[in-house]
Structure formats: C-alpha cells, structure tokens
Amino acid sequence: MQNVFVNHVQARLEENPVPFPNTHALLGDDGGLSRPCLDFLAWNRCLFSSKLAKPALEKYVKIHVESLTRIIQAMALVKNENSQPAEVLESSLHVIDGDIVQAIQSLKETKPDQDSELGDQLRNLITSLENYKRGPDGWDSDDAEYPFSRSERQTKDALAAIFPGSITPSAARSRPYQFPRIFNGLWQLSSPAWGCSGAKRQEEELIRLVQAGFTATDMADHYGDAELVYGTFRNRLSPSIRSQVLAATKWCVFSLPTEPITTEFVLEKVKERYRRLGGRIELLQFHWHDYSSKEYLNVLVELVRLTAIYPNLVSTIGLCNFDSEHTVEVCEYLIAKTGSVGLVSNQIQFSVLDSRPLHLMVNVCAKYGLKLLTYGSLCGGFLSSHWLNQPDPDIYADSADLTPSQRKYHDMIINWGTWQDFQDLLGVLSTIAQEHGVSLANVAVRWVLQQPSVGAVIVGTRLGVSSHVEDNLATFHFCLSDWDMDRINAVALCTHRARTKRLFGSLGDCGAEYRGGPRQPDSE
Structure with missing residues (x-):
C-alpha cells in the first residue's frame, strides 16, 4: 500500500510541475517572496521528500539548484538596493536556506557521478551565495546578517565530496577576529x-x-x-x-x-x-x-x-x-x-x-x-x-x-x-x-x-x-x-x-x- 501511495504522489508531482516564476515576479507586494515563488519552492520540497528514484532525483536536483541560484542572485540585487529588507523577506530567506540544504542533501545521498554540468551548477550556487554575503561594497556581511550559512557549508561539502580537488578556499576570506602580535x-x-x-x-x-x-x-x-x-x-x-x-x-x-x-x-x-x-x-x-x-x-x-x-x-x-x-x-x-x-x-x-x-x-x-x-x-x-x-x-x-x-x-x-x-x-x-x-x-x-x-x-x-x-x-x-x-x-x-x-x-x-x-x- 505504501508503494502505491508513493508512486501516486511521485506521478502527480511530475505530471503537474510548478514553473519557476519570472525573475521580476519573485517578490510580492509585501516585500517577501511572491506566491508563485513560494509555490515553486513548496513543489520542490515535496518532490525531494517523495523518494524519487536516483535518475529522476538527480535530474530534479540539477533543475532546482539552477533555480535556487537564480533566486539567490535576484535576492542579492534586492539586498544591494535595500540594505534593510522587509521582515517577511528575511523570514523567507531562511526558508530558501533550508530548501538548499534539503536539495543538496538529497543530491549527496544519490552519490552522483562526476558530471561536469553538475559541478558547474554547484560552483555557480556557491559563487552566488558568496556574492550575496559580500554585498555591493566588496565586504562580507556580518555572520549574524547572513541567512545562507548552512547552504554555503552544505554546498561546499557536496562539491568537495563529489568532485575532490574542486574546492578553492578564498585567500582573502574575512574572519570576525584578528590575531594579535603576541x-x-x-x-x-x-x-x-x-x-x-x-x-x-x-x-x-x-x-x-x-x-x-x-x-x-x-x-x-x-x-x-x-x-x-x-x-x-x-x-x-x-x-x-x-x-x-x-x-x-x-x-x-x-x-x-x-x-x-x-x-x-x-x-x-x-x-x-x-x-x-x-x-x-x-x-x-x-x-x-x-x-x-x-x-x-x-x-x-x-x-x-x-x-x-x-x-x-x-x-x-x-x-x-x-x-x-x-x-x-x-x-x-x-x-x-x-x-x-x-x-x-x-x-x-x-x-x-x-x-x-x-x-x-x-x-x-x-x-x-x-x-x-x-x-x-x-x-x-x-x-x-x-x-x-x-x-x-x-x-x-x-x-x-x-x-x-x-x-x-x-x-x-x-x-x-x-x-x-x-x-x-x-x-x-x-x-x-x-x-x-x-x-x-x-x-x-x-x-x-x-x-x-x-x-x-x-x-x-x-x-x-x-x-x-x-x-x-x-x-x-x-x-x-x-x-x-x-x-x-x-x-x-x-x-x-x-x-x-x-x-x-x-x-x-x-x-x-x-x-x-x-x-x-x-x-x-
């Protein structure tokens, strides 16, 4: 019975995909994520919880990673234009953070092959997260203000696990401390x-x-x-x-x-x-x-x-x-x-x-x-x-x-x-x-x-x-x-x-x- 139910859910989700909204429609009138954007995230959340077979899961993870990268890039533009985003948007960013963690975890569990397209997508996501943190003035945001710490760690971990040798630490990565001289x-x-x-x-x-x-x-x-x-x-x-x-x-x-x-x-x-x-x-x-x-x-x-x-x-x-x-x-x-x-x-x-x-x-x-x-x-x-x-x-x-x-x-x-x-x-x-x-x-x-x-x-x-x-x-x-x-x-x-x-x-x-x-x- 459980298998029948799972197969039914998988079929419904795959037959009725929620499209990724246009970039200009990511935010709603209240300053938070728009309903189309929230629906898209919810659909992906259900998809990754439905025990998809490895080929299908890998396919959807790649699509989702690309979509999440576009969302992060759009959010970075909003952040640069408005250093004090709406409270409802801040809450939504933590939701996105959780979605990225879930998607990447699903990817890691499939133990995918070293697909060059996947490697590029993960690197692009990391770059987008780092750019969001850095902001328009070139300086990293304070850790307390950065909503994607979990996402960044999870994605870098996946990249290192799937593509050994691919992580390039930033020599200029900022730290919240300075070593003294004694x-x-x-x-x-x-x-x-x-x-x-x-x-x-x-x-x-x-x-x-x-x-x-x-x-x-x-x-x-x-x-x-x-x-x-x-x-x-x-x-x-x-x-x-x-x-x-x-x-x-x-x-x-x-x-x-x-x-x-x-x-x-x-x-x-x-x-x-x-x-x-x-x-x-x-x-x-x-x-x-x-x-x-x-x-x-x-x-x-x-x-x-x-x-x-x-x-x-x-x-x-x-x-x-x-x-x-x-x-x-x-x-x-x-x-x-x-x-x-x-x-x-x-x-x-x-x-x-x-x-x-x-x-x-x-x-x-x-x-x-x-x-x-x-x-x-x-x-x-x-x-x-x-x-x-x-x-x-x-x-x-x-x-x-x-x-x-x-x-x-x-x-x-x-x-x-x-x-x-x-x-x-x-x-x-x-x-x-x-x-x-x-x-x-x-x-x-x-x-x-x-x-x-x-x-x-x-x-x-x-x-x-x-x-x-x-x-x-x-x-x-x-x-x-x-x-x-x-x-x-x-x-x-x-x-x-x-x-x-x-x-x-x-x-x-x-x-x-x-x-x-x-x-x-x-x-x-």
Missing part, C-alpha cells in the same frame, strides 16, 4: 618541571592575559592537558568575549600514519582537537616529521579544504617547523591542487640568537603570503636582565635551577657563540632597553617583531606560577630605530650576517634540529 604559549603545561599550580590559579592568569589583550594562545596536542585547560577556560566566558579568544593548536605527526590519507581520516583528526578545545580552532598548525614520506602534501590539501567546508570547526591552517624547501613544495602543491596557497603561517624558532629564518625563510613567506609565528624568541628566559653579568650555568647541576626551556636554549647560545659573546649581546640589549625605558626582554621580542614576514611572537606562559603580563604589554609601547637595530645586528648577526650563515650551515634550516640536523635537498 601569543601566549602553553608548552610549559607539558611538564611539571616548569612548576605547578591549580586550575583556579591557571584560570585567574588566563583572565589577566585576556583582559590585557593577549587573546590568542598557542598549544599542541602533546602539551599535556593544554587544550583541555584552555578550552574549559574559554567556554566559561560570555559569548561576546569568547568569540574573540583565539586558539592555535597543532596536529603533529611524528610517525607515519597506518591509515590511508582520506578526507574522513583528516576530518577525524581535526575533530579530536576541536573536541578537546570544546570549540573552534582558529589556527591549526601541521607538523610532519619525515619529509621523505610525501603523504603530508595530501594531508594539507584536505586540511585547507576543511577550512572552506567547516569554518566553524577550523578557520585557518598553518605549518609548524617546516623548512624553506618544503614550505615552497607545500605551497606549490596546494596551488596546483586547490588554486591557492591556502595556508597562513609557519611556526618556527626565531630570536636574536637564532636568526636562521633571515637566510631563506622570510623570503619564502613573502613570496607565498605566509606569516611567521615564532617561538624561542626569549630563549627560555635567557634573554632577560636576570642573566646579565652572570656566569655560564652548569645545565646539569640541580643548583642551576634551570627549566627545560633553558636547558634547550643553552645549546642555542653555545651554537651561536661563546658565553662571553652572549654577555656582550645582553649588554647591548640592556643599553637599548634603558634608552627606551623598557625591559631587556621587550627589546629582544621587539627585534623579532620588526623582522620581515613575522606575524607574531609566542611568549611562554607558566600559568599560575609566574606572570609577566605588564612587562609583555610594554613591547607595544616603543619601536626600535634603525640605529637600535644596527647595534643589535652588529653583535647578533655580525658583518654580512656571518653568524646567521654559520648557524644555517651547522644546524640546518628552520626545524632541522628536530629532524637530525642539516640535510641535503631532496633529489626528486
């Missing part, structure tokens, strides 16, 4: 060796940081419970503040995955981090240990596509500890596969002691539009007045009372020069700091911030153990003059950047120290 760093949560504090004191320090304007925090999937700490804190904030508190975390691949690199595999890895943060990842940074295994290229393609399909899951993608050669490789591969670079950053070590990025990396970033997010810019606290006129510590002695960061960065000092050379550099930094009325650490951070292609510096935060909020704020109260930079560079880099070149030769390019030291370029 990030809080939570590496210190990976070990109690930096000191311990309770959840209450950790949260109090995070509140102080946010109140001071330090609204972005860098962490990783292997920094202890950093993602959980930050996610819990962020979700306790009011919605208006929470939306401006930004999370940068990482997906670090230290050994080759045993599973095939698929969209589903990559999506699940993103969801793991989203779950621990309890919300959106504003910047997901990708690290891949073994350059000889090229799977990282397709992983990055999938990650970039996900930012277009699931912007509320992950907003932007960056690299972590990629060297110049492989940053170029990745960018060129992404351009070939997606039409744009799609990345925003590379996180690397950069300081007055480790100036290797000046050798190649800053130019690579300038070419591809990436920003450097730098760590180690204070060398674990060695670049502070505390170490001025102090003897070289025995890093293995308990009496030295060094943190894991300081043990790590002591090696960088020795690679850069002698302890006396280091004292000479601290002396120059101290003199310049006194001239500006700031701390030595402020000058060290400022030097990095004023280097080409640097977007932000990560300053480690020992939550609830120590606080440097006020001192970090002073970084923005001054700029280093050319004379200041020349005096620092004379010691830090030496003539013709001799120290930079020597470090590059002994340690290798950025991140090489984590992969066994200097390496030869790939032969392929």
